[in-house]
Amino acid sequence: MSDPLMCQEQTAIAQTFNEERFQEWEDRLKHERARAKVDEQKQIIVAADIAQAVVFADEAPFLFRLQKVMGRTSRGSSRSRSRGGDNGSTSDGSSDSEAESYSVSSSQDGMLDEAPDPVRKDLQGFCPYLHELPAAFTTFWHQLHGAALLVEQRVQLEETSREGTARGLCLQLALFRQVVSGTAGLPFPQAANSCPTLISSYFEWASELAVQAGQPRRGRALLQLGAPIRTMALSRALFRPDETRAGKEAQSTLSAKYASKLRDLHMKYGLEEKEWQIVDTDHQNWVAVHSLCDSNFAGGNLENVTSGITERNHKSYAERWGYEYTMHTQTPLAEQEPQFGKLQIAIDVLSSEKPPDWFLWLDCDALVTNRSISVESLLRTYQLSEKDFVVAEEVSGINSGVFLVRGGAERRGLRFLEEAMQSDWRFVWDQTMLLRQMAQESDLFGATMCSDFAEDFRWAPHFGLVPQHAMNLYGEGSALQWGASAWKPGDFILHLAGCPLTESECHGTFEETDSKGPCWQEPACMLCVEEKAEKAGAELSGRDKALDESAKQEALQAHLRWLEESRAKLQEKLKAHTEQELAEKDPPMEDGPPDITPVYI
Structure with a gap:
């Protein structure tokens, strides 16, 4: 006869075991369902997104073909080659025949052979080093570029009117959204790293369509967002030891054309400077000014001996x-x-319990050069009191060396920064992360554009973009190189971006600016300085008086020579740093794409 107590214990154990197994089974079932859902979404997300974006009544056959391209094969025209270069040359400077005969590793020969001829030619020209990466990258690019060419075919059919071009732009941006969001098969940073030339050409194509569709501001913002990728493509060519001279020259030409388009759009649609509305009374806001000078960092503008100058300058302005x-x-x-x-x-x-009204960031290489301009003056002059994030625009985007974030109870500025901090767009450090988040919150890629073609792009209303003159002017050399605005005495903030303070030329400029002391930053002293400059026959650079062309060219050439020397030194540091970093990393998994950590110059 069995023991009733033992029977109860065994029953309880069995019940517990069954409950645990059931929970385990239920969790596994949920996992399998979630994975199946993700796989299904990967197969249809491009077609589904385009179906939502496009308002055509007869899109079903096209969407079916596009989904087929993303899933199995590729079709398209070779028109996109004209975006990569002129005279039948591919992006690496080779001719079409040379691109066709480009050799790849044996593991990927079959993949390239199976791709349609236009796709194969473009990939061999635009992405000549795909064979050095795992097969997953080649598969991704075959599918993506085949789909892009198919979309391009459809766009050509629509380019008979501005409205038709706008509908074509909807198609292009719908596909592009998937690439940028990482839902097209690869995380965007890995896609951009594997073929920056082709990615930047996509940005350029979208920009051209936007301008043709009567949305030049959208076109400008797309070019700005893609500018770091174009710089990456140029950097890869210039610093790759086995890159041909023709390849380097081709990339330089592409970058020059890209920069020219940016400058043209900036001239037409850049922000206008405003006359300062000075607030003379004591401050009405709680403003917290912060800066970072980390002397332990090897490389960049934070490796300097100017932290004492920076701190003295910033502290003097804050106390004022x-x-x-x-x-x-x-x-x-x-x-x-x-x-x-x-x-x-x-x-x-x-995120503190009692945040300030405004947070002002000043880089270590930024000096306040006119203390009579307060944060309140900036807010009043450019009507920024209701903005959450304020930053200066430049030709190629934004520069986060100086920025303002609104605090307060609503904490919308904080949420924006937190979202940006999670971004994997780290191509040009934090400013690309910020610009990417701004683009997402402003619907740059047109998820809602197709319902109203008449409205051009505008940054979301909680962002405040101001001209460089307002808060972030460069030194003369960097301004000439980047086509940006140059600082002159009397301006608010001088930012020596692109001018490493370890170099004597830049360090001297920094010390000279600081040595003027408070006098340099007051209107009466400024008048005296300008009068002396005129008597000496010197011409002040900036908005009011431009250097003559010969002086400009001489200054630019001198700055470029110095840049070449600085690049060589920096390249040695980066090479040593990268080799050490790679040695410490674990090898990538064979069944997935590697975690590529690029080096940018």
Whole structure:
């Protein structure tokens, strides 16, 4: 006769075991369903997104063909080759016949042979080093570029009117959204790293369509967002040891054309400067000013001996207006470059229990050169009091060396920074992360555009973009090189971006600017300085008086020579740093794409 107590214990154990197995089975079932759903979404997301974006009544056959391209094969025209270069040359400077005979590794010969001729030619020309990467990259690009060419065919059919071009733009942006969001098969950073020339050409194509569709501001913003990718393509060609001279020249030509388009759009649609509306009374806002000078970082503008000058300058400005000031000497993100630390510092300050009304960031190489301009003057002059994030635009996008974030109870500026901090768009440090988040919140890729073709793109209303004159002017050399605005005495902030302070030329400029002291920053002294300059026959650069062409060219050539020397030194540092970093990393998994960590110049 069995023991009743033992029977109860065994029953309880069995019940517990069954409950655990059931929970395990249920969790596994949920996992399998989720994975199946993801796989299904990967197969149809491009077609589904285009179906939502396009308002045509007869799209079913086209969508079916596009889905077929993304799933199995590719079709398309070779028109996109004209975007890569002239005279029948591919992006690496080779001719069509040379591109056709380009050899790839044996593991991928079959993949290229199976691709339609236009796709194969473009990939061999635009992406000549795909064979060095895992097969997943080649498969991704065959499918993506085949779909892109198919979309391009459809766009050509629609380019008979501005409205037709706008509908074609909807198609192109619908596909592009999937690439940028990483839902087309690869995370966007890996796609961009594997073939930056082709990715940047997609941005350029979308920009051209936007301009033709009567949306030039959208076209300009698309070019700005793609500018770091174009720079990456040029950098790869210039610093790759086995790159041909023709390849380097071809990439330089492509970058020059890209920059020319940016300058043209900036001249027509860039922001206009405004006359300062000076607020003379004491500050009405609680403003926290922060900067970071991390002398432990090897490389870039934070490796300098000017932190004392920076701190003295910033502190003097903050005391003038009663603002708080904090100089950070170590980045809060020990494993990352200090440029990323600025966003974390801002997040930490704005997430405190009582955040300031405004957070002002000043890079270590930025000096306040006119203390009579307060944050309140900036807010009033450009009507920014209701904006959450304020930054200066430039020809190629934005520069985050100086920015403002609104605090307060609503914390919308904080949420924006937190979202940007999660971005994997780290091509040009934090400013690309910020610009990508701005683009997403402003619907740059047109998820809602197709319902109203008449409206051109506008940055979301909680963003405040201002001209460089307002808060972020460059030194003369960098301004000439980048086609940007140059600082002159009397302007608010001088930012020596692109001019490493370890170099004597830049360090001297920094010390000279600071040595003027408070006098340099007051209107009466400024009048005296300008009068002396005129008597000496010197011409001040900037908005009012441009250097004559010969002087411009001489200054530019001198700056370019210095840049070449600086690049060589920096390249050695980056090479050593990259080799050490790669040695410490684990090898990538064979069944998936590697985690590529690019080096940018």
